Amino acid sequence: MLSESRRLVGLGWSAEVRHNDDAFDDLEGDWSDLVSxxxxxxxxxxxxxxxxxxxAYGRPGALRLALVRHDGRLVAAxxxxxxxxxxCPVLAPLGEPFADFTDVLIADDDAGAASRLTGALLRQPGWQAIDLPEVRPGSAAGTRLAPAWPGRRWRTPASLCLELPASEIADLVRALPAHSRKTVRxxxxxxxxxxxxxxxxxxxDAARATADLLRLHARQWQGxxxxxxxLTGRFQEFLATAAGDMLADGSATLFEYRLEGRLTASSLVxxxxxxxxxxxxxxxxxxRERVDVTTMLLADVLPLxxxxxxxxxxxxxxxxxxxRRWRPAESxxxxxxxxxxxxxxxxxxxAGVSAMRRARRTARDRAPWLRAVRDRIRGRR
Known part of the structure; x- marks a missing residue:
């Protein structure tokens, strides 16, 4: 069966779980409306x-795209x-491991959407757990899906993100301590x-620019x-396609930096x-012998x-x-x-994955040198 749907008669609710590999093809307008x-x-x-x-990365037949509509409008996905x-058969987020944030989408203005999304997922057979590894504070998964979940739940510390208030670079510099302010200026x-x-x-120009970005990225990390x-063709295909569409709709910007006419750096925001x-x-x-690259990138991303x-x-x-030298807030x-x-x-x-992730985090916090050793080994390989 390509999808399973259920109509909640008289309440204006409907839900389905799509399995077909082209399930996204007719959703662009509805999806963008939900994101907004x-x-x-x-x-x-x-x-x-x-x-x-x-x-680029999906396995045929593995998609489980849960969709909830209220009066015909997409309210959760x-x-x-x-x-x-x-x-164990597990439902994992699309985009993993390249997505820094993993989440579901639930419209802020629809109070019943979370419970209907939970019901749609539970009616779908063939899985035993859902694993969302990088949930941000305030996300729908953490604040609406998890509280509505009738089964067992585990929350474990994941990645730390650092954040700055959007501003002009000069305003950020003024807020730094005196010794840092002098260095940055x-x-x-x-x-x-x-x-x-x-x-x-x-x-x-996204395809050409993405290829150049990944070439420079490989040069930067060489050794x-x-x-x-x-470095794979599949990742380049994925990123070029995504970047082209995201540049067009304003959800991405790709900066290129040229020195004496030669492309020397690229950054996808x-x-x-x-x-x-x-x-x-x-x-x-x-x-890096000419400029501080981090400062160069921030000088454009902050005002953007x-x-x-x-x-x-x-x-x-x-x-x-x-x-950390920019004094960011932690998330x-x-x-x-x-x-x-x-x-x-x-x-x-x-229980097993939660325990393993906690142990891994404890080891990383207590012995940060292990990560440096791992990176050096990978570089030699």
Missing amino acids: RYAAATPFQSYAWLRSWWR APLTLRHRAG RRLNQLDRSGIEVREVEPA RGGNPEH LVGRELAGGYLYGAEPEL ALRQGCPTMSMLRGAEEHK QHEGLLLARPGSARGAAYG
Whole structure:
């Protein structure tokens, strides 16, 4: 069966779970309308991002796209895929592991949507647990789906994100401590004298610009580890398709930096309703001898967030030292695990994965040098 649907007669509610591989194709308008009515939606829940990921990475027959409508209007959606982990059939979010935020979508103005989405998922057979690994504070998954869930739930600490208020770079610098302010102003003056030219890529040029971005990204990480999947043709296909559509609808901007006419850096920035964040960048290693690259990128992303009306500029996952020098606020993600009510396998999976993630986090916090060793080993490989 390609989809399962159920009509709640007389109440104007309907729900379905789509399995067919082209399930996204007729949803663009409805999906964009739902995103516009969910304030905490991020670019990783956008139609362009999810459809592009599914086309590049989806396994035929594994899609579980739950949709809830009220009086014909889409009010909730859970974009999930069926996976088997540790002997347990699990519903995992589309976009994983490339999405910094994982969530469902529930319209802010529809009080009954969360319970109907829960019901639609529970009526779907063949799975025992739902695993959302990177849930932001204030997300629909954490504040509406989880409280409505009738089965067991686990919440575990996940990634730490660092955030800055959207502003002009000069305003941010003024708020820094005196010793940091002096350093940053020196770097900004150095950037002004460098002669680097910045331009925003047009949607029609997305495929070429994305290929150049990933080439620069590979150069930047050469010999230092990095994510090997970023070097594959499949990832390039996914990112080029997503970026082209997102540049067109304003949910992404791709900056290119040229020095003496030569492309030396690129940065893809994703834009949501509440935040804008640099998702992926690449830079020639020699550029670091001329300018501070982090300062260069922030000088464009911060005012972009301000122009787009986003209150927050997110540095996305990771709390590296070069981010902390800007005195950002911390945003703690959580992993959310939901077991099907009465499922022994779902409960075992939730308890086991929760314990494993807590142990891994404890080890990382107590022995941060282990991550450096791992990165060096990957670099040699």
